[in-house]
Amino acid sequence: MSEPVLEIKNLNVGYGLGDQGVRAVRDVNLTLHRGEVLGLAGESGSGKSTLAYGMTRLLAPPGVITGGQVIYHPAEGDPYDVLALSDERLRKFRWAETAIVFQGAMNSLNPVHKISTQLTDVLQAHEPKMSETSRLARAREMLKLVGIAPDRMDAYPHQLSGGMRQRVMIGMALILQPQVVIMDEPTTALDVVMQRQILGQLIELRERLGFSVIFITHDLSLLVEFSNRIAIMYGGRIVEEAPASAIYKDALHPYSQGLLGSFPALKGPRRELTGIPGSPPDLKGMPTGCSFHPRCPKAFDPCAGNIPVLGRPGTGDGRTRSVACWLHPTGEPVG
Amino acid sequence: MTSIPDAETPAGEVVLEAIGLTKHFPVRRKLRDLFSRKHDAVHAVDDVNLTLRRGQVTALVGESGSGKSTVARLLAQLYPRTAGDIRLHGTSTRVKSGSAFRRYCAQVQMIFQDPFASLNPVHTIRYHLTRSLKIHGHAGKTAEDLENALHGLLNRVHLTPPERYLDKFPHELSGGQRQRVAIARALGAEPEALLADEPVSMLDVSIRLGILNLLRDLKERLDLAILYITHDIASARYFADQTLVMYAGRMVEGGDSESVTQSPAHPYTRLLIDSAPDPDRLTADADVLEEDRGNGEPPSLIHPPSGCRFHPRCPMAMPRCTTDLPVRLEIGDRPGHWAACWLYDEATVAAQRPGSAVAS
Numbered sequence: 070m071s072e073p074v075l076e077i078k079n080l081n082v083g084y085g086l087g088d089q090g091v092r093a094v095r096d097v098n099l100t101l102h103r104g105e106v107l108g109l110a111g112e113s114g115s116g117k118s119t120l121a122y123g124m125t126r127l128l129a130p131p132g133v134i135t136g137g138q139v140i141y142h143p144a145e146g147d148p149y150d151v152l153a154l155s156d157e158r159l160r161k162f163r164w165a166e167t168a169i170v171f172q173g174a175m176n177s178l179n180p181v182h183k184i185s186t187q188l189t190d191v192l193q194a195h196e197p198k199m200s201e202t203s204r205l206a207r208a209r210e211m212l213k214l215v216g217i218a219p220d221r222m223d224a225y226p227h228q229l230s231g232g233m234r235q236r237v238m239i240g241m242a243l244i245l246q247p248q249v250v251i252m253d254e255p256t257t258a259l260d261v262v263m264q265r266q267i268l269g270q271l272i273e274l275r276e277r278l279g280f281s282v283i284f285i286t287h288d289l290s291l292l293v294e295f296s297n298r299i300a301i302m303y304g305g306r307i308v309e310e311a312p313a314s315a316i317y318k319d320a321l322h323p324y325s326q327g328l329l330g331s332f333p334a335l336k337g338p339r340r341e342l343t344g345i346p347g348s349p350p351d352l353k354g355m356p357t358g359c360s361f362h363p364r365c366p367k368a369f370d371p372c373a374g375n376i377p378v379l380g381r382p383g384t385g386d387g388r389t390r391s392v393a394c395w396l397h398p399t400g401e402p403v404g
Numbered sequence: 405m406t407s408i409p410d411a412e413t414p415a416g417e418v419v420l421e422a423i424g425l426t427k428h429f430p431v432r433r434k435l436r437d438l439f440s441r442k443h444d445a446v447h448a449v450d451d452v453n454l455t456l457r458r459g460q461v462t463a464l465v466g467e468s469g470s471g472k473s474t475v476a477r478l479l480a481q482l483y484p485r486t487a488g489d490i491r492l493h494g495t496s497t498r499v500k501s502g503s504a505f506r507r508y509c510a511q512v513q514m515i516f517q518d519p520f521a522s523l524n525p526v527h528t529i530r531y532h533l534t535r536s537l538k539i540h541g542h543a544g545k546t547a548e549d550l551e552n553a554l555h556g557l558l559n560r561v562h563l564t565p566p567e568r569y570l571d572k573f574p575h576e577l578s579g580g581q582r583q584r585v586a587i588a589r590a591l592g593a594e595p596e597a598l599l600a601d602e603p604v605s606m607l608d609v610s611i612r613l614g615i616l617n618l619l620r621d622l623k624e625r626l627d628l629a630i631l632y633i634t635h636d637i638a639s640a641r642y643f644a645d646q647t648l649v650m651y652a653g654r655m656v657e658g659g660d661s662e663s664v665t666q667s668p669a670h671p672y673t674r675l676l677i678d679s680a681p682d683p684d685r686l687t688a689d690a691d692v693l694e695e696d697r698g699n700g701e702p703p704s705l706i707h708p709p710s711g712c713r714f715h716p717r718c719p720m721a722m723p724r725c726t727t728d729l730p731v732r733l734e735i736g737d738r739p740g741h742w743a744a745c746w747l748y749d750e751a752t753v754a755a756q757r758p759g760s761a762v763a764s
Contacts, residue, residue: 112608112609112610113608230701232701260467260468260635261467261635261676261679261680261681262467262675262676262679263701264679265678265679287608287609288609288681289609290681290682290683291681293681293683294681294682294683317683327610328609328610331609331610331612331613332609332638333613333638333639333641333642333643334638335637335638335641335665335677335680335682336666336682336684339641339642339662342613342617342642343613343614343617344609344610344611344612344613344614344617345610345611346614348578348579348580348581348608348611349578349608349610
């Protein structure tokens with residue numbers, strides 16, 4: 070396995086403090102390796118977006134990071150903890166090292182500025198020594214990379230379609246050649262045809278430029294196809310993490326199995342599917358023990374009482390995956 | 405898991421029918437257009453034919469902006485139509501408001517996409533359902549009748565025990581439960597047709613199937629005709645007996661769901677199916693090959709392309725596609741499977757090579 074680029078250690082994120090607070094992300098350990106696409110799947114309220122904002126320190130109050138470390142390994146130099154950076158260094162870190170493409174990114178462009186202005190603005194802030202002409206050249210190059218004709222440089226956002234705006238956002242995220250790109254539901258507002266085009270392009274760019282991607286979505290079938298590894302979140306915790314093919318062929322956690330069984334297939338025999346009974350837990354009144362046990366078809370004695378730890382399962386290809394479930398008692402804990 | 409027998413189109417009674425349904429939304433005229441005769445309009449829906457039969461689910465699949473929601477709103481008589489006809493039990497109907505609209509609503513009910521917006525946050529579930537029952541005259545004579553009717557509705561949508569939900573407010577329920585209340589409210593009118601406009605796309609993936617299975621169960625028990633509007637063609641295959649595909653305001657293909665999804669005939673349907681996420685096609689290995697197929701975006705509906713509206717993106721476009729509007733042509737693999745595409749017209753294909761007019 071290649072070297073890590075971002076290591077999340079025991080990250081805890083909450084909204085509000087004290088009795089009123091809710092814990093949205095609980096004890097998350099996750100490692101992103103160089104050049105991989107890591108998928109983060111979960112339902113709304115599972116804490117996947119909070120995790121992304123927490124690790125980039127973009128969380129707006131009342132969101133607070135209550136503990137943990139996010140170790141970033143730069144291409145050159147020593148690793149450092151993102152959560153301990155000073156404001157000045159954080160400003161340099163953002164975008165140049167880690168860029169984020171937001172949910173509904175097509176609406177994150179400023180409608181009153183040309184896209185050329187918005188692209189060069191990033192360069193102006195991060196590389197003030199760059200000349201105007203080379204800034205424009207770089208912006209033009211970026212647009213070409215994401216498949217937009219450079220003569221659209223002077224267009225305003227409303228003159229572009231949703232798909233093109235999304236591409237501009239991806240280009241803008243890549244303009245400083247970051248090591249890590251976080252995409253929070255980048256394609257939910259787009260049609261399937263456009264979604265495939267953009268993701269295909271992203272994978273191609275990743276191969277060419279060598280960055281790593283954290284891809285957050287609720288659409289597990291999309292992740293299985295596009296990512297190398299998948300982590301599944303439920304109730305603020307990671308419940309299973311494994312290579313994409315292992316999740317698809319042989320998911321261990323009953324929640325992952327339920328999630329996979331929630332997508333009707335386009336090919337093969339038509340089958341009766343059931344989804345998962347019940348509804349996602351409320352962060353304010355989290356069930357005791359495993360937070361999935363009230364909905365779990367396989368729940369048994371220990372599930373209600375004790376929280377399962379994320380660990381390597383004892384069976385088969387246990388080296389590359391981990392699961393937090395009492396059905397699969399751990400050989401050794403992770404981290 | 406049991407397998408679902410293939411629906412062999414049992415000819416149920418036709419409840420609701422659209423013939424040549426057309427809707428153009430006028431575009432606001434600019435000053436310089438004042439002296440010209442030009443009246444621009446968005447051609448949202450053009451010449452749509454569809455039939456809803458008792459006890460059957462018809463899916464309408466398309467991208468956003470293809471006009472599928474407009475079709476639902478036209479069928480619900482929420483918009484006046486520009487041309488064409490809507491027939492309820494064979495009689496042409498055009499209602500605007502008042503008692504005629506109420507009578508129409510009693511038979512055709514709509515379920516909206518967003519259960520967070522379609523329930524009034526200041527009223528309880530009891531209020532929502534009572535209104536539906538009273539307006540359509542199913543509340544009975546006594547308070548006891550009403551209570552029984554309310555319980556019956558909640559039981560039907562599997563919100564049990566009913567007394568636990570009746571006096572709750574919408575914000576106390578989860579998205580899936582709210583959508584069940586919205587369905588119960590529609591059932592309060594005892595309709596014959598349900599128009600469900602993306603009923604599950606706002607819900608969490610793990611509870612979507614619960615709602616679809618509920619709708620199917622209701623269809624069977626109450627013999628409802630359901631129009632299921634979706635952008636997810638895989639769920640259309642799962643849930644619907646018939647599937648119709650729409651592109652840029654026109655129907656491009658239709659037939660029973662199995663043949664439309666398993667042997668798509670129209671190049672657009674093929675593109676749609678190829679683009680759907682498919683876990684069996686692991687980790688982006690075969691993607692680049694398909695990159696040049698069907699690139700581009702849906703056209704402007706103010707000035708839609710001449711001929712077939714898909715021709716600027718179509719990898720199989722022929723010269724005829726750019727000039728002549730394709731008619732519905734039988735595919736011949738299964739009865740009732742058709743596509744509006746010149747590829748299935750033998751004379752055209754003999755004279756012109758498919759792909760010879762592909763825009764570069």
